[in-house]
Amino acid sequence: MAAKQPNCFECRHHFITHEPQRPYGCRKFGFKGPFLPSRMVFQETGMKCAYYEPSRRPYMERGPTGSNGRLA
Numbered sequence: 001m002a003a004k005q006p007n008c009f010e011c012r013h014h015f016i017t018h019e020p021q022r023p024y025g026c027r028k029f030g031f032k033g034p035f036l037p038s039r040m041v042f043q044e045t046g047m048k049c050a051y052y053e054p055s056r057r058p059y060m061e062r063g064p065t066g067s068n069g070r071l072a
Contacts, residue, residue: 006052008036013051026051 008014013028014037026037028051033040038049 005036005038005042006049008038008049010054011038011049012053012055013037 008024008026011026013026015025015027017023017025017032019032022032022034024034024036025032029037029041031037031040038052041047041049
């Protein structure tokens with residue numbers, strides 16, 4: 001059974017770029033690519049990401065910031 005890969009969206013080093021060909025990046029490893037960084041690390045090394053650090057507020061727990069949810 002394969003080990004579950006870390007969720008990059010919950011990692012403090014993950015970021016989204018504005019480049020359509022390379023939308024995902026990792027600040028710790030210093031690269032951008034077409035796939036999530038944890039997947040690229042696993043493809044290259046065969047190991048789970050060593051630099052995964054949970055962000056202060058996980059992705060799924062974040063709510064709207066600075067608004068009450070209305071658009072207008």
